[in-house]
Amino acid sequence: xxxxxxxxxxxxxxxxxxxxxxxxxxxxxxxxxxxxxxxxxxxxxxxxxxxxxxxxxxxxxxxxxxxxxxxxxxxxxxxxxxxxxxxxxxxxxxxxxxxxxxxxxxxxxxxx
Amino acid sequence: xxxxxxxxxxxxxxxxxxxxxxxxxxxxxxxxxxxxxxxxxxxxxxxxxxxxxxxxxxxxxxxxxxxxxxxxxxxxxxxxxxxxxxxxxxxxxxxxxxxxxxxxxxxxxxxxxxxxx
Numbered sequence: 001x002x003x004x005x006x007x008x009x010x011x012x013x014x015x016x017x018x019x020x021x022x023x024x025x026x027x028x029x030x031x032x033x034x035x036x037x038x039x040x041x042x043x044x045x046x047x048x049x050x051x052x053x054x055x056x057x058x059x060x061x062x063x064x065x066x067x068x069x070x071x072x073x074x075x076x077x078x079x080x081x082x083x084x085x086x087x088x089x090x091x092x093x094x095x096x097x098x099x100x101x102x103x104x105x106x107x108x109x110x111x112x
Numbered sequence: 113x114x115x116x117x118x119x120x121x122x123x124x125x126x127x128x129x130x131x132x133x134x135x136x137x138x139x140x141x142x143x144x145x146x147x148x149x150x151x152x153x154x155x156x157x158x159x160x161x162x163x164x165x166x167x168x169x170x171x172x173x174x175x176x177x178x179x180x181x182x183x184x185x186x187x188x189x190x191x192x193x194x195x196x197x198x199x200x201x202x203x204x205x206x207x208x209x210x211x212x213x214x215x216x217x218x219x220x221x222x223x224x225x226x227x228x229x
Binding site: 103 | 116118145152153154155157202204216217218219220221222223225
């Protein structure tokens with residue numbers, strides 16, 4: 001069945017470091033792919049999305065490219081800030097079965 | 113701003129005492145979802161409404177019920193909360209069903225954290 005696999009955390013980085021959080025997916029058909037961010041005690045906020053192969057989603061310095069050949073949607077940011085500390089969820093929207101699948105989440109800690 | 117609102121943000125109930133959580137949206141979206149999220153886990157879908165059509169997940173306990181009296185509001189009822197039901201409950205909306213490309217983005221409320229004593 002459809003699923004999303006994320007790298008396990010926590011990921012700890014120093015401010016201004018480069019960030020990559022890996023996400024791979026298994027899906028029948030052509031899903032939409034999403035990254036959501038959850039700050040402590042809050043709901044999920046949409047960070048970026050891509051709806052078809054080779055699309056690049058971007059927002060607030062974060063980017064992710066929908067790679068059909070490697071079934072991946074890795075999240076990247078060139079220079080992280082302390083305020084980026086949060087849990088990041090990769091997700092896919094599966095057309096065949098009307099479902100939204102979340103990865104297990106990756107906690108990011110950014111130290112000053 | 114159009115948004116998804118959840119009330120209350122924090123709810124304390126006693127073991128076995130019914131509790132209702134509330135969600136409202138100003139996005140005029142057709143689909144509303146309820147998720148349960150336990151600590152350090154991904155959100156788990158309990159059920160969703162597509163307009164007035166209720167769709168229950170196969171593994172959602174009967175203890176959890178939902179009502180959607182109109183487009184804007186959706187309620188989660190927990191009939192007899194147990195200690196294992198303590199969690200964050202997230203409401204989300206989407207303009208259309210996940211089957212419809214481009215309108216399947218889900219927008220989340222801030223969540224209600226439920227404590228069961």
